[in-house]
Amino acid sequence: MPENRNSPAASSSKITEGEADLYLDQYNFTTTAAIVGSVDHKIFVLLRDGRMLFGILRTFDQYANLILQHCVERIYFTEENKYAETDRGVFMVRGENVVMLGEVDIDKEDKPLEAMERISFDEATAIKQQRDEARFKMETRKGKQLAQYGLIHDFHKSDIY
Amino acid sequence: MLPLYLLTNAKGQRMLIELKNGETIEGQLTNVDNWMNLTLANVTHTSPNEILQLPEIYLRGNFIKYIKLQDDIIEKVKQSNVQQQSQGHHQNRDFRRRQGGRRDNDRRFNQGGGQRRHEGRGNYNNGGNRRSYGNRQAEGNTAMGGFVQHHQTTSQQPTPLGQVQY
Numbered sequence: 318m319p320e321n322r323n324s325p326a327a328s329s330s331k332i333t334e335g336e337a338d339l340y341l342d343q344y345n346f347t348t349t350a351a352i353v354g355s356v357d358h359k360i361f362v363l364l365r366d367g368r369m370l371f372g373i374l375r376t377f378d379q380y381a382n383l384i385l386q387h388c389v390e391r392i393y394f395t396e397e398n399k400y401a402e403t404d405r406g407v408f409m410v411r412g413e414n415v416v417m418l419g420e421v422d423i424d425k426e427d428k429p430l431e432a433m434e435r436i437s438f439d440e441a442t443a444i445k446q447q448r449d450e451a452r453f454k455m456e457t458r459k460g461k462q463l464a465q466y467g468l469i470h471d472f473h474k475s476d477i478y
Numbered sequence: 479m480l481p482l483y484l485l486t487n488a489k490g491q492r493m494l495i496e497l498k499n500g501e502t503i504e505g506q507l508t509n510v511d512n513w514m515n516l517t518l519a520n521v522t523h524t525s526p527n528e529i530l531q532l533p534e535i536y537l538r539g540n541f542i543k544y545i546k547l548q549d550d551i552i553e554k555v556k557q558s559n560v561q562q563q564s565q566g567h568h569q570n571r572d573f574r575r576r577q578g579g580r581r582d583n584d585r586r587f588n589q590g591g592g593q594r595r596h597e598g599r600g601n602y603n604n605g606g607n608r609r610s611y612g613n614r615q616a617e618g619n620t621a622m623g624g625f626v627q628h629h630q631t632t633s634q635q636p637t638p639l640g641q642v643q644y
Contacts, residue, residue, distance in 0.1 A: 375552060382481040409481055409545040475498060
């Protein structure tokens with residue numbers, strides 16, 4: 318088998334990771350198929366409500382419904398140099414709520430966190446909620462002002478990412 | 479293994495669901511469909527203002543933000559998959575291979591009342607077919623299957639073409 322590696326039979330039965338990458342690079346996937354290369358890799362997902370999830374992508378479908386294993390949720394306060402995290406286990410995310418996702422380099426992932434102070438997750442959620450509410454108020458005000466000029470300010474409470 | 483497939487195989491497990499509006503529902507999954515609509519039993523519905531205990535709930539898939547599943551779910555589903563493949567499926571697949579694609583033709587030949595004129599081998603084949611076809615129905619599934627069986631035993635008519643195809 319190994320000698321006729323390029324024959325269709327051989328490539329369909331078993332392909333190496335390098336070959337898979339080569340194959341994937343040849344196509345410009347614009348749909349959900351683009352994340353097929355991230356399966357079984359650690360990824361980061363941003364949800365529409367502003368949550369950040371880190372976990373290993375196990376499977377996905379055409380709606381970008383995701384299964385994340387060993388999932389961790391993090392909240393960052395970059396200005397204060399603080400962060401919080403909590404374990405979430407196995408997560409199934411409904412595709413609609415995904416803003417973006419991408420692979421994480423596990424070797425470099427923890428570097429920025431070392432320079433940051435870790436606070437308790439409950440504390441962080443409380444702060445985040447406060448800020449989200451403040452932001453919501455601000456955006457509503459902005460929306461009203463813009464409306465006076467006949468302009469639309471597209472903002473929704475559930476889109477707080 | 480698609481996400482929804484994993485979910486359908488998680489029936490009976492307890493899970494926590496967060497809705498788009500931030501409320502959470504925790505309960506035992508009883509059913510799922512292709513739109514991720516769920517039915518849950520023994521539910522705790524938590525909203526900012528109140529906590530409700532409900533025996534049963536129907537949830538439109540549309541309204542789900544995420545589901546927190548049990549940690550061992552992936553392993554469990556994988557295992558039950560392997561088991562299914564080694565047991566149930568095997569017999570069926572074997573059966574189909576033995577019958578090949580010939581059954582269809584045999585039946586059509588015999589339809590014209592020319593059964594007697596056929597050489598013994600053909601007839602024998604057909605008999606084998608009929609018997610195993612009965613077996614397949616005994617495995618029992620669709621209403622259609624039941625109908626065909628009845629049809630055959632009473633009048634010895636060949637099966638309609640639509641039933642024979644896979």
